[in-house]
Amino acid sequence: MKHISYIFQNLEVDTLIRVERLTKTYRSGKGIFDIDFDVSEGEVFGYLGPNGAGKTTTIRQLMGFTNADHGRCTIRGLDTRREAKDIQRHVGYVPGEIAFLEDMTGLGFLTLLSQMRGMKRAPRMDELVDRFELEVGERIRRMSKGMKQKVAIIAGFMHDPTVYILDEPTSGLDPLMQTTFIELILEEKRRGKTILMSSHNFAEIDRTCHRAAIIREGRLAVVEDIAKLKQAQRKVFVVSVAADADLTVLRDSGLELGSITNHQVEVVIGADYDQFAAALARCSVVGLDMVPQSLEDVFMHYYGKGGDPA
Amino acid sequence: MNRALFHTTLRSNWVLLVIIFAIMMMYLSIIISMYEPDNMEAVTAMLDAMPQQVVQAMGFAGLISDLTSFLASYYYSFIVFLFPMIYVIIAANRMIAKHVDSGSMAYLLATPHSRLTIASTQGLYLLLSTALLMVSVLVAGLLFSSAMFPGELDVGAFLRLNISALLIFLALSGICFFFSCMVDDSRHAVALSGGIAGLFFVFNMLVNVGDQMQWLRYLSLFSLLDAQQLMAGWGFLVRSGLLLFGITFVTYGAGLAVFNRRSLTL
Numbered sequence: 296m297k298h299i300s301y302i303f304q305n306l307e308v309d310t311l312i313r314v315e316r317l318t319k320t321y322r323s324g325k326g327i328f329d330i331d332f333d334v335s336e337g338e339v340f341g342y343l344g345p346n347g348a349g350k351t352t353t354i355r356q357l358m359g360f361t362n363a364d365h366g367r368c369t370i371r372g373l374d375t376r377r378e379a380k381d382i383q384r385h386v387g388y389v390p391g392e393i394a395f396l397e398d399m400t401g402l403g404f405l406t407l408l409s410q411m412r413g414m415k416r417a418p419r420m421d422e423l424v425d426r427f428e429l430e431v432g433e434r435i436r437r438m439s440k441g442m443k444q445k446v447a448i449i450a451g452f453m454h455d456p457t458v459y460i461l462d463e464p465t466s467g468l469d470p471l472m473q474t475t476f477i478e479l480i481l482e483e484k485r486r487g488k489t490i491l492m493s494s495h496n497f498a499e500i501d502r503t504c505h506r507a508a509i510i511r512e513g514r515l516a517v518v519e520d521i522a523k524l525k526q527a528q529r530k531v532f533v534v535s536v537a538a539d540a541d542l543t544v545l546r547d548s549g550l551e552l553g554s555i556t557n558h559q560v561e562v563v564i565g566a567d568y569d570q571f572a573a574a575l576a577r578c579s580v581v582g583l584d585m586v587p588q589s590l591e592d593v594f595m596h597y598y599g600k601g602g603d604p605a
Numbered sequence: 606m607n608r609a610l611f612h613t614t615l616r617s618n619w620v621l622l623v624i625i626f627a628i629m630m631m632y633l634s635i636i637i638s639m640y641e642p643d644n645m646e647a648v649t650a651m652l653d654a655m656p657q658q659v660v661q662a663m664g665f666a667g668l669i670s671d672l673t674s675f676l677a678s679y680y681y682s683f684i685v686f687l688f689p690m691i692y693v694i695i696a697a698n699r700m701i702a703k704h705v706d707s708g709s710m711a712y713l714l715a716t717p718h719s720r721l722t723i724a725s726t727q728g729l730y731l732l733l734s735t736a737l738l739m740v741s742v743l744v745a746g747l748l749f750s751s752a753m754f755p756g757e758l759d760v761g762a763f764l765r766l767n768i769s770a771l772l773i774f775l776a777l778s779g780i781c782f783f784f785s786c787m788v789d790d791s792r793h794a795v796a797l798s799g800g801i802a803g804l805f806f807v808f809n810m811l812v813n814v815g816d817q818m819q820w821l822r823y824l825s826l827f828s829l830l831d832a833q834q835l836m837a838g839w840g841f842l843v844r845s846g847l848l849l850f851g852i853t854f855v856t857y858g859a860g861l862a863v864f865n866r867r868s869l870t871l
Contacts, residue, residue, distance in 0.1 A: 355871060358715065362868040384717040390871070394708030398617050410609035411716040450712060 311336045311458060311489045312357065316366035319352055327352045327513045329366070334491055339484050341500030341507030341521070342493040349513040350493040351391045354462045357491070358388055370458060384412075389451040391462035391493070393443045395435045401446050402431035408450050417453035424449060427475060440467040448476065452483075459483065461492040465499060477502055501525065532562045534575065535582030548574035561586070607718055607726045614730045618699060622734050625692040626741055632684045633742065637749045640675050642757065662810040664832075672750060673759040677832035681766050682813070685742070686806055686827050689774045693735055694798045697781030700727035701864065702794035711871040724864045728782055728857050735778045736771060743767035762836040769830045769842055772849035776826055777802060779856030786860035789870050826852075 312334035320326035327349040334340040344350050355361045357368050359379030368375040370382045395404055405424075409417040424431055427445040435443065444467040451461065465473045480503045483490060494500050500507050501521060508518040517524075536542060536558050545552065545560055550571060553561030558581075564571050575583075639648060652660050664682025701724060704710035713723050746767070750758040781798035788794045808825035811818040822828040829849065834841035 355869075358711070358871075360711065360714065360869045360871045362866075379714070380717055380719040380722075383715055386715070388711075388715040390708065390711045390715075392708045392711075395712065396613065396617065396704075396709050397707070399613070403613075407609055407613050408712060408716060411607060411713070411718065413717075 309335050311338075311371060312340075312491055313369045314353065314357070314366075315368070317353065317356060317363055317368060318365040319356060319361060319363050321352075325349075325513065326364075327510070330510070330515055331366075332508050332515065332518050334489060336489055337487045338506065339480070339490040339492070339504045341504035342491060342510065343495065343497060343500055343507050344493070344510035345495055348510045350510060351462055352513075353510070354391070354460060354491075354493060357460055358386075385457045387451040387454065387456035387459045387461075389447050389459075389461045389464045391466075393440065393447060393467070395443065395446065397436040398434065400432055400434050401429060401438070401442075404435060404446065405431070405450060405453065409453070412454050414454065417455075419455050420449065420453040423453055426479070427472065441469055441472065444468055445472070452479070457488055459488060459490040459492070461490065463493055463495070465494070465496070473499070497524075497528065526566050528565075530564050531586040532564060532571075533582075533584045533586060534560045534562055534578075534580060536560065537579040537581050541578035541580075544578050545574055548577075550574055606729055607722055610713065610723065610726045611730060614700070614727060618696060618730070618734070621692065621695060621699075622738060625688050626738055629684065629688050629738075629742055630745055633680060633745060634749055636676065636679050636684075637672075637746075637753055639679075640672055640754065642672070642754070658814055661814045664810075664813045671759070672754055672757040673762050674832070674836065676746065676750075676758075676763070677766055677836065680746075681770065681830060681832060685770050685830070686809070689735070689738060689770075690777065690802045690806065692738060693731075693774060693778045693781050694795060694802055696731055696734060697778060697785045697798055698791055698794045700731050700782065701785040701860075702788055702791040705789060705869055705871065706791035708871055710869065714869075714871070720865045721861055724786060724861050728860065731778050731782055732775060732853075732857070735774050739767065739771040739774055742770075759836070765835045765839065765842050766830070766832065769835055769845065772846050772853075773826050773829055776849045776852040776856070777805070779853045779860070783856045783860040783863070786864040787867075 310333045314330055314332050317330040318326070318328050320328075325347070330349070330353055332340075342350055342353065352361075356363055357370070357375050359375045359377075359382070362376060370386070373382050375382060396407070399407070405420055406416065409415065409420065423429075427449060429442065429445045429449065433442070435446065438446070444464075448464060451459065451464075465476055468476060477499065480490065480492070484503065490503075492500070492503065501524075504521050506518065506520050507524060509516045509524075519527075531553060534545065536545070538558070542555065542558070542560065545562070548570065550567065551563040551565075553563055555561070562571065641647065664678060701710075704713065704727075710723075714720065743764070746763060747758070747760070750763075780801055781794075784797040784801075785794045788797070805825040805827045808821040809827035812822045812825070812828055826849070829845040831841065831845075
C-alpha cells in the first residue's frame, strides 16, 4: 500500500500544491469562490490581493483549519483537511495574524514547537535567531509587533521544511528586516523549495516569485508569470515642466496623461518607457516623481472586475 | 497526547490550580478548627443569627455531633462546589477555546500532530488537574482531622464524600471541555460553562431550601453529593458514580469529536 502511494506521488511530482475549485463562504457573504490554481515543485508562487480579498481564507484551507463548502486542496496529493498531520511534517507556516502562547518567552515558544516536531532544537533555529536579531529571552507578551513577526518567521523556517505557506510574512517588519526576509526567500528558492506567499505588495512578490495569482473580492482575477504581470503593471509619474509649451509637447506625445495642475502633469506608463523618455527629452523637465500605487491601482486597469485584460 | 505540549500547558496553568487549592485549604482548616465535639453551641448560635433560608440553602444542617457529618454539612455542601467550579470553568476555557480565539492554536496545528492529539493532550491536563485538586482536598482533610481531632473522623464516609465530589467535578470538567471545543469565542465558552455550572449550583441550593423544589435535584449534578446517602454506605456512590463516569466519558469524547470536525477560525 505504501509502495502504491509512493508511485502515485511520484506521478504527481510536478504539482505540489493544488487548489481545486475551492469555495468557502462566511455568513457575511464574503469568502472565496471557485479558486483554482496549482503550484509546481520548486516554484515560488505569489498570492496577491488587497486586504480582505480572501488570501487568508485560501491559506487557512491549505493548512487544514477550515472545512470548504466545495472543492478541495491537496499538498503532495494529500488532502489538506483530512491528512493535515502528514502534510505538516514538510510544511513551514507563517500565519497572517500574530498570536502566540503569550506568557512564554520567544525561546520557550520556539523550543516547544521544535519539541512538538520531535526535535530537541530545530536545526536552523539558532542561525535564524542571529539573522533576524531576535532577543529570544523576552516574553512574547512584551514584544513589539515586529519582534513577534520575527518569532513567527523563525517558527515557520527553523525546521527546514520543503514547502512554505506564508501569509503576509513581511507585515510588521522594518525595511531592513524585510530585505533580510526577502534574501532568505531567495535562498530557499535556490535550494529548490516550494513557496506560496501572500502579499498586498507587488514589489515584494516581483522580487521573489516565478508566478503570481491575483485575487479580488474572493475570485481569482489572473494567474500569470511575473514577467507578464510586470508588463501589465502601470506606474504613474508626476512630471514638473518649466513652461506651457512643454505641456503641449506632452499632450501631443501620445502618452496617457492624468490630471494636469499648473506645470505638473501625471503620466501613466505601462510598457511605453521609451516613448516616455523621448517625450521628456523634448521638454524642459524641472522635477520627476513616481506616485506610490496601491495594488488596486496597479492592476485595476488591466484586470477589471470581470477578470479579463482591458 | 503530546508530552511537550502537556508540559507547556502544565507550566502555564499550575498557578491557577495552586491558588484554588490554597483557598480551599484556608476554608477547610477554618471549618475543621470550628468543630468542638463537646460544645456545638457556638456554631449553632452563629447559624441562628442568620436567616434560616440562607442557612438551609448553603446546606448547613441542624445540630451535629460528629466530625464527619460536621464537615459534610459545612464544607461538602457549599465550599466544595464553589471553588472547584471556578477552577474547572477557567481551566477548561484555557485548554482549547482560548487558543482558538487568540489564534495560537494555528501554531499547534501546524506541527505534525492531529487535532485529536492536540485536543486530547489539553483534555488530559484538565481531567488530571481536576482530579489532583479533589484528591488533594481529600488528603488535606484527612491530615487536618487527624492532627486536630485524632480518631474522630469516619474515614470510610469521608472517603465516599470525596470520591463523589471528585466524580462530580470530572463530569463538570467534561461539560466545560465540550463547550471549550465547540465555540470560536473564548467568552462564549466561559458563559456557557459558567451558565451550566451556575445553574447546577443554584438548583442545588434551592433543593436544600424547600420540599417543593425537590424535583430540581434531578437537574443538578451537585445534588449527587448527597451527604445522608453517602454516609450510609457505598450503594448510592456506586450508582451515582456510574452516571457521572458516563457523563465524563461522553462529554470529553463529544468535545474531541466536535473539535476534530469543525471549521476553525484561525
